[in-house]
Amino acid sequence: MKVKQDSPGVYIPPPLLYVLIFIAAVFLQKKFNIDDAMLHTKPAGLAGVLLFIAALFFLASSLTTFFKTKNTVVLIKAATSLQTTGIYGISRNPMYVGLLFVYLGLVCFIGNWWHLILVPLLIFIIQAYVIKREEKYLERAFGNQFLAYKKRVRRWL
16 A cells, blocks of 8 residues: 655645736736726836846745755645745745745736736635645644744745
């Protein structure tokens, strides 16, 4: 009998969830048009650039940490270690923060108000479907080490 390996059990890759919400907003804009001229201004473009820079920092830092420790970013596989240093000392979920910054940066360049309206839904889905499962798994896998880390570092920022 094969022993089932423990994992967070997240079968939909989180980046896909961001993409699906983004696409949903595009369709909502076509169906229920909201004037989005304010999102296509120079200040919005500058905000987009700043968000992309922040996203690059969060994503590059978190992925570098994972690759250095030979850990997996695939959420149906077991973690080999608990990440707690570097960018993980600022946020327990820097990859999701980085993806959110990418999403918001795109909104500043090509988005519409529906993208912003759906941000709370996106955050709720990521938190309920992905992060909560990850946290339960990390508590099982790393016990008190994760609980101490959880007390010390915020979930998002």
